[in-house]
Amino acid sequence: MxxxxxxxxxxxxxxxxxxxxxxxxxxxxxxxxxxxxxxxxxxxxxxxxxxxxxxxxxxxxxxxxxxxxxQRPRPGRxxxxxxxxxxxxxxxxxxxxxxxxxxxxxxxxxxxxxxxxxxxxxxxxxxxxxxxxxxxxxxxxxxxxxxxxxxxxxxxxxxxxxxxxxxxxxxxxxxxxxxxxxxxxxxxxxxxxxxxxxxxxxxxxxxxTVGSGDLLHLFVGNAVDAAIATGGALLHGRRYGAGSVAHLPVPGSTTPCPCGRTGCLQVTVADRTIAERAAAGGVTAHPDLRLLLRAAREGDERAVELCRSRLGMVARAVRPMLDMISPDVLVLTEAVTLHLPQLLPELSSELGGAGDLVRTGSFGTxxxxxxxxxxxxxxxxxxxxxxxxxxxxx
Missing domain, CATH: 3.30.420.40 (ATPase, nucleotide binding domain)
Structure with a gap:
């Protein structure tokens, strides 16, 4: 029933x-x-x-x-x-x-x-x-x-x-x-x-646990998108289009995008892209982000460097957003910082003075x-x- x-x-x-x-x-x-x-x-x-x-x-x-x-008895109402x-x-x-x-x-x-x-x-x-x-x-x-x-x-x-x-x-x-x-x-x-x-x-x-001020949330997986909240309310935009960051340019990236340009954020840092790079470089047997993360946790420096590289590219792409929005906190939800939290300072370092705003999401696995x-x-x-x-x- x-x-x-x-x-x-x-x-x-x-x-x-x-x-x-x-x-x-x-x-x-x-x-x-x-x-x-x-x-x-x-x-x-x-x-x-x-x-x-x-x-x-x-x-x-x-x-x-x-x-x-x-309830324990107490005097008064x-x-x-x-x-x-x-x-x-x-x-x-x-x-x-x-x-x-x-x-x-x-x-x-x-x-x-x-x-x-x-x-x-x-x-x-x-x-x-x-x-x-x-x-x-x-x-x-x-x-x-x-x-x-x-x-x-x-x-x-x-x-x-x-x-x-x-x-x-x-x-x-x-x-x-x-x-x-x-x-x-x-x-x-x-x-x-x-x-x-x-x-x-x-x-x-x-x-x-990240607080209730002005917030920029960035999700990085196979899809990459963002959300902006101010005063406890989300910014929607026309037809809820606010937060579309998939085609932000990543300085230095030459990865081709289906949109016809090169170096767009989503195709550059997506889970699938990073997993394919790991397999092409012999770090993993086949393209699988879980294998890359496991290798990084086990100390494979090539795997760790790929993870660092992803965080650096994310930081370079979103830094102009931080300058423009000036949020109280940037919440990042993505696999590298979830499974390798010790690499979060790599992202913070790339963001310079805005690095102390970065938090990982509250919900883990x-x-x-x-x-x-x-x-x-x-x-x-x-x-x-x-x-x-x-x-x-x-």
């Missing part, structure tokens, strides 16, 4: 900035367990508003409070803390990458409950059929009766969130794929599509699983009362 499916409203505009109920929920997320008096201070709302929204969030199963008999309720709801997601699909479930704190990886087929129609076919079994195995708030579908490249369309992902060779229109009627869940750079930026702002569920969780934390359209969450 499938777990209960609690649908967010069908695609509707979700505000960039949270409403009052969302302010209460986010205060509990970031500071909880939190008494109502503290929520009033954190959210900047009246006591009456906090009481009203707390009752709504309790009814929806988004927050909880310990039974009164578990009781101060029963609220915390995020992770027992009733989960977010589902699928990350579509070049080599594989990653299915995942996460709780309301963004913690990964389950993940499964399967090889990716080449044609987008076959991939989406595969997602729809595998998802029910995945939910039966891991959701364990908890309500599923939606399905995140995340991939690299240019994703139009409002239309639910993957406009272009050159690494996959896909254009104009209507992800939401194909999947939503089949999986019978709200489908939230997003690029992986923006999805991970949502996750960093909600659950990460869970990165793709977190990214997949992040669009669903971001929608919940922006518009928690949207759940009311489905009736009681209990």
């Amino acid at each position: 499938l777990p209960t499916l609690i649908a967010m409203p069908g695609r509707r505009a979700v505000p960039d900035r949270p409403d009052n109920a969302a302010a209460v929920l986010r205060a509990v997320l970031h500071r909880g367990p939190l008494a109502r008096t503290a929520i009033i201070r954190e959210a900047g709302l009246s006591g009456a508003a906090v009481s009203r929204h707390t009752a709504e969030l309790l009814a929806l199963g988004l927050v909880w409070q310990p039974p009164e008999h578990e 009781p101060r029963i803390p609220l915390d995020i309720d992770t027992s009733h709801h989960v977010a589902a997601g699928v990350h579509i990458a070049v080599p594989r699909l990653t299915f995942s479930l996460a709780d309301l704190r963004g913690r990964v409950i389950a993940r499964e990886r399967v090889p990716r087929q080449s044609h987008p129609g076959a991939v989406l059929h595969d997602v729809a076919a595998r998802l029910p079994g995945f939910l039966r195995r891991y959701a364990k009766g908890r309500s599923v708030l939606g399905l995140g579908v995340v991939t690299g490249g240019w994703v139009d969130v409002d239309a639910g369309v993957l406009v272009e992902n050159a690494a996959l060779g896909w254009r104009d794929v209507p992800l939401r229109r194909v999947l939503q009627p089949v999986v019978r869940l709200p489908v939230h599509v997003e690029s992986h750079a923006r999805a991970l930026t949502h996750a960093e702002l909600l659950f990460g 869970d990165t793709l699983a977190v990214a997949a569920t992040a669009p669903v969780l971001a929608a919940v934390y922006q518009d928690p009362l949207g759940l009311r359209t489905s009736g009681s969450a209990r």
Whole structure:
């Protein structure tokens, strides 16, 4: 039997900035367990508003409070803390990458409950059929009766969130794929599509450790893209095109790009490109980034130098962005610094005075699983009362 499916409203505009109920929920997320008096201070709302929204969030199963008999007696008015309720709801997601699909479930704190990886087929129609076919079994195995708030579908490249369309992902060779229109009627869940750079930026702002100031997030895999956040809100651009960095020039690179130019960032530093260089140089038996990283961890200097070279090229390409945006932090999500964190100073050194801004992403080996569920969780934390359209969450 499938777990209960609690649908967010069908695609509707979700505000960039949270409403009052969302302010209460986010205060509990970031500071909880939190008494109502503290929520009033954190959210900047009246006591009456906090009481009203707390009752709504309790009814929806988004927050909880310990039974009164578990509280220690204290003089004066009781101060029963609220915390995020992770027992009733989960977010589902699928990350579509070049080599594989990653299915995942996460709780309301963004913690990964389950993940499964399967090889990716080449044609987008076959991939989406595969997602729809595998998802029910995945939910039966891991959701364990908890309500599923939606399905995140995340991939690299240019994703139009409002239309639910993957406009272009050159690494996959896909254009104009209507992800939401194909999947939503089949999986019978709200489908939230997003690029992986923006999805991970949502996750960093909600659950990460990098802070909440102006942020530039750079994702480097087979696809290379970026996201920009200021004041806790993401910059979207026309049709969500902001953050397209695949064709930034890399000084000194002569790698040909399908766009007709040479030295574009994505083709120069992509996982596949670095893996092919390793195989061509005899560092690995065949093109496989995992083999290159293993050789580097085992001390092969040729492998280490290839990894250093990638970080240097990334730094030279994005340095003008740092000068232009002047963010408080640059979050880098990519395989070399994940598996060889001792090489991060190589990137910082190339960035000169901006090097002290660089942080690695907060989610380690869970990165793709977190990214997949992040669009669903971001929608919940922006518009928690949207759940009311489905009736009681209990």
